Amino acid sequence: MCSIDIEARAYLYREFPKYYVWNPKGKTWTKRKTRSVIGRIAIGIYDIPQLDHKMLEGCPSECREINEELSVQIPSKDFDAQSQLDPEQEQAFTKIVQTIDTRTTGIFFVDGPGGTGKIYLYRALLANIRSKGVVPKSTRVEIVNASLVKSYLRPLMEKIQFTRNMRERTDPTFSEFLLRVGYRDEPIIRDNLILLPKQLTIKHCRDEIPEESIIKEICPNLQENATRSTYVTKRAILASRNDHVDNLNDRLISMFPGESKTFNSFDSAKDDTNTITKKNI
Ligand SMILES: Nc1ncnc2c1ncn2[C@@H]1O[C@H](COP(=O)(O)OP(=O)(O)OP(=O)(O)O)[C@@H](O)[C@H]1O
Secondary structure, three states: OOOOHHHHHHHHHHHHHHHHHEOOOOOOEEEEOOOOOOOOEEEOOOOOOOOHHHHHOOOOOOHHHHHHHOOOOOOOOHHHHHHHHHHHHHHHHHHHHHHHOOOEEEEEEEEEEOOOOOHHHHHHHHHHHHHHHHHOOOHHHHHHHHOOOOOOOOHHOEEOOOOOHHHHHHHHHHHHHHHHOOOOOOEEEEEEEEOOOHOOOOOOOOOOOOHHHHHHHHOHHEEEEEHHHHHHHHOOOOEEEEHHHHHHHHHHHHHHHOOOOOOOOOOOOOOOOOOOOOOOO
16 A cells, blocks of 8 residues: 555554445555544534435445444433433534534534533433434544544534532442542642542452452452353453553453454554553542
């Protein structure tokens, strides 16, 4: 591709799918068209098309993104969410839906600390848009990029600020803590670190390895439950660095019962073990 298109030389291997789409029929890469973006905190609307089912017939590979969107099952509670929005969410919802209905262009940046209902709004929007037979076209890469504060689209975005913590109804102490962290009001103890409340921490004995204490707490009785899919899918341990993730993975996998098998991949991704991602931990 680099020999045909000079622009392609500027992109790293991992960035490539963001700018080019693989066409399996012709076995070629073609430039990705600029699409509308519906992301977690950034929502862009550019002339979203009505879904034409004829487009899907006989061209499954070209319509991969549409098929992917259609395969997302919208739970009925997301359709109900629209009637349960709080005033801030409702204002944002109305503004975004109006932009879609009037087929005008807009980019919205929905901002607010953890628990203020951004995802809830996104789900309500997606359910509403899908019920109108509109396919919001966006790739995972676009969604992630749209979430980046440094996006080149940032100056064009209309900012919608959420302030009310929707989690507080069930756990006010935790949600107040999250809001303080979100607004940077939680005191720093040293080196830009905050002190986590005791309830959020996991105790471990001096003679225990910290990772094992975490695994024990998050995955109790792993041996007996390892074959139960709901036990496995309902648990996650997040870590800020890839080397911590690798360490936890190795320990956890070694604790699973049964014989281990190695499947070799035909390609490899460059692992940056020192990067601390900006994603909330
Ligand atoms: N209008 C609402 N009515 C009832 N529950 C709501 C409403 N809005 C949000 N919630 C609930 O509040 C909780 C937090 O909402 P949500 O996950 O959307 O917040 P968020 O801003 O995306 O948080 P985070 O940034 O931490 O992911 C969820 O349990 C959600 O179901």
